Amino acid sequence: MNDHKVKAAQMAVDLIPNQAIVGLGSGSTASIFIDLLAKKAHEEAMDITCVATSGQTQQLALGFGLKVVDIDAVDRIDVTVDGADEVDPDLNGIKGGGAALLFEKIVAMNSQKNIWVVDSSKRHPRLGSYKLPVEVVKFGVHHVYNYLKEQDLKPVYRQQEDGNYLTTDSGNYIIDIDISQVDDLPKLANELKALTGVVEHGLFIQVCDVLLVGNTGEAIYRKG
Numbered sequence: 001m002n003d004h005k006v007k008a009a010q011m012a013v014d015l016i017p018n019q020a021i022v023g024l025g026s027g028s029t030a031s032i033f034i035d036l037l038a039k040k041a042h043e044e045a046m047d048i049t050c051v052a053t054s055g056q057t058q059q060l061a062l063g064f065g066l067k068v069v070d071i072d073a074v075d076r077i078d079v080t081v082d083g084a085d086e087v088d089p090d091l092n093g094i095k096g097g098g099a100a101l102l103f104e105k106i107v108a109m110n111s112q113k114n115i116w117v118v119d120s121s122k123r124h125p126r127l128g129s130y131k132l133p134v135e136v137v138k139f140g141v142h143h144v145y146n147y148l149k150e151q152d153l154k155p156v157y158r159q160q161e162d163g164n165y166l167t168t169d170s171g172n173y174i175i176d177i178d179i180s181q182v183d184d185l186p187k188l189a190n191e192l193k194a195l196t197g198v199v200e201h202g203l204f205i206q207v208c209d210v211l212l213v214g215n216t217g218e219a220i221y222r223k224g
């Protein structure tokens, strides 16, 4: 296990109160958080209810003995802990490296508080080093691809190891685009959302409330 990820995950576990309804993120750092949360919940006999952001996370959490319910079985989510692929100084970020962006965003947007757990390699002065995942329904996907290409966003279909296009938990494809030359990211986010066939994108703007950085031990709070 990566020590920096463990440290960030442990910092997040320390912020989870008893009787919380917790959104569980996806990815390697979120997985460590889930492991540590389950241990704490067991040791301290905490009453924790969880909502998962992917099938993989759900299986993992159930395997650790956590109580996981459907998102529509709860009226609120107190706090969600998730990883990120890239984070800027305003705590805006790119997510979806593990293709879980749609459920992650749904859970995040319905959470009272969003905590991201990262190491400092994820922090960048501006977003765009990491490719932005765009989740697109299969029907007519190539037309969306062509449009993104025309916009000079250098689209690439996300593939599995066997060469087939990766399919998300919702049965969609992922197209990764290059946003390194895009200045107005909120405008791009709106344009992508308005594009027919696009289900979601991995730009998370003003979503993260607290960034926990494992290797420095920092807790950075979003301003405003």
Ligand SMILES: O=C[C@H](O)[C@H](O)[C@H](O)COP(=O)(O)O
Residues within 6 Å of the ligand: 025, 026, 027, 028, 029, 030, 082, 083, 084, 085, 094, 095, 096, 097, 098, 099, 100, 101, 104
């Ligand atoms: O779809 C995946 C998620 O957005 C992850 O939270 C993100 O890719 C970060 O994952 P990791 O903690 O493994 O770097």
